Amino acid sequence: MLGDIMKYVKDVKIYSKNNEGCGICKVNNIVTFVPFSLKGELVDINITKENKKFNIGEIIKINKVSENRLVPSCKYYYKCGGCNLMHQKYSSELEFKRNKVINNLKHIGNIEINNLEIVNNKRYEYRNHVVLNVKGDKIGFYKNNTNEIVDINLCLISNKKINDVINNIRKFIGKYKNNNIDKISIKAYDNVLINITSNNFNLLNEFKNIVKYDSLYINDLYKDGIKKVSVTLDKYKYLISSKSFFQKNTYIANEMFKYIKSLVDKNEKILDLYCGTGSIGIYLSDKVSSVIGIEEVNEAIIDAKENAKINNITNIEFISGKVEENIEKFKKIDTIIVDPPRVGVSKKVINNILNINPKKLIYVSCNSSTLARDLKLLENNYEIKSIKLFDMFPNTYHVECVCILKLK
Numbered sequence: 001m002l003g004d005i006m007k008y009v010k011d012v013k014i015y016s017k018n019n020e021g022c023g024i025c026k027v028n029n030i031v032t033f034v035p036f037s038l039k040g041e042l043v044d045i046n047i048t049k050e051n052k053k054f055n056i057g058e059i060i061k062i063n064k065v066s067e068n069r070l071v072p073s074c075k076y077y078y079k080c081g082g083c084n085l086m087h088q089k090y091s092s093e094l095e096f097k098r099n100k101v102i103n104n105l106k107h108i109g110n111i112e113i114n115n116l117e118i119v120n121n122k123r124y125e126y127r128n129h130v131v132l133n134v135k136g137d138k139i140g141f142y143k144n145n146t147n148e149i150v151d152i153n154l155c156l157i158s159n160k161k162i163n164d165v166i167n168n169i170r171k172f173i174g175k176y177k178n179n180n181i182d183k184i185s186i187k188a189y190d191n192v193l194i195n196i197t198s199n200n201f202n203l204l205n206e207f208k209n210i211v212k213y214d215s216l217y218i219n220d221l222y223k224d225g226i227k228k229v230s231v232t233l234d235k236y237k238y239l240i241s242s243k244s245f246f247q248k249n250t251y252i253a254n255e256m257f258k259y260i261k262s263l264v265d266k267n268e269k270i271l272d273l274y275c276g277t278g279s280i281g282i283y284l285s286d287k288v289s290s291v292i293g294i295e296e297v298n299e300a301i302i303d304a305k306e307n308a309k310i311n312n313i314t315n316i317e318f319i320s321g322k323v324e325e326n327i328e329k330f331k332k333i334d335t336i337i338v339d340p341p342r343v344g345v346s347k348k349v350i351n352n353i354l355n356i357n358p359k360k361l362i363y364v365s366c367n368s369s370t371l372a373r374d375l376k377l378l379e380n381n382y383e384i385k386s387i388k389l390f391d392m393f394p395n396t397y398h399v400e401c402v403c404i405l406k407l408k
Contacts, residue, residue: 009044011044016039081142082157090120090123105375105387111372117389120252120391122394124395127162129185139166166186171211175206191229197219228241233257240303266287270334273345274295275295292318296320335359336356336362344367344371381407387402
């Protein structure tokens with residue numbers, strides 16, 4: 001750390017970006033990360049942090065502006081930590097995501113792929129779920145790398161239902177500053193579910209009178225309205241509760257599920273690992289022989305079983321428990337689908353997949369680094385047939401990957 005002293009450096013060239021979309025330059029041969037800069041730009045910066053391995057700088061002036069730069073539509077953008085790529089054109093953002101996945105596959109997995117298709121839709125008003133921080137009469141996301149709340153009255157990437165709720169919550173916290181709320185989760189799909197995180201929330205009746213919702217939870221415990229909200233994708237309806245995960249961009253989720261459905265064949269037996277509320281398995285069920293889903297979050301499995309029932313699906317089974325502890329039960333499976341968290345698939349699960357030896361493996365990943373690592377472990381038995389990207393989170397560095405592998 002430099003303490004209160006900052007070094008001013010003129011005319012440094014941004015030559016690359018890291019996996020989080022942060023510009024990279026060198027100052028005295030030390031790698032320096034400069035947020036909100038773009039490749040090819042010449043910038044004057046202040047070095048705000050330094051150590052032996054890298055520096056962090058902030059832009060003071062842009063002397064040569066990239067043709068891919070644009071003025072962010074969001075007035076909170078440079079303070080709010082919710083987005084990080086809104087300062088560049090969407091075509092440039094998509095190209096960054098393609099190159100990021102290609103580079104991770106090459107450098108981590110030793111996999112050479114020259115081009116990747118990326119499915120995308122609208123850049124704004126796509127998000128169906130947000131978690132906002134609250135302190136007194138402030139509500140919003142944390143300022144980058146701090147615990148300071150950026151007070152917002154509009155989130156451009158969230159849908160209209162969420163923004164309507166934000167405005168009503170602002171009225172509530174403006175009236176009741178001593179509200180004891182820490183966080184508010186808003187899920188806005190077919191209906192609106194609100195989950196309040198608080199050590200001592202005692203203004204329930206007052207909240208009901210001001211904030212409109214369909215379902216209300218406090219600390220994941222049901223309090224009012226309907227117990228579950230619904231999500232409609234194609235002909236399927238999914239019910240989700242407070243703890244259950246569902247994709248935050250339903251348009252892209254539907255496109256991704258349709259693509260996965262095109263990859264399976266009739267009469268296949270499917271093993272769906274990390275299945276959540278059963279969204280993928282249910283979507284495939286009318287095309288395949290049977291589906292077995294495994295998920296360790298029991299609340300999600302309860303929702304998954306109910307979702308199969310309300311969609312009149314009888315060829316699907318769900319198991320509550322860790323994938324590592326349940327996968328060994330299965331021997332004759334045609335296709336395995338994995339949709340793990342960002343940490344990827346454990347070596348134990350990889351070994352079990354290899355022992356089951358399915359003809360096909362469909363890997364859905366939200367982290368191309370762990371995807372590349374896991375593909376490396378599978379390379380002796382499986383060959384990659386295709387990889388397709390889905391821009392589930394525009395204006396951020398995240399991108400969803402669907403990789404299909406076939407037995408050699």
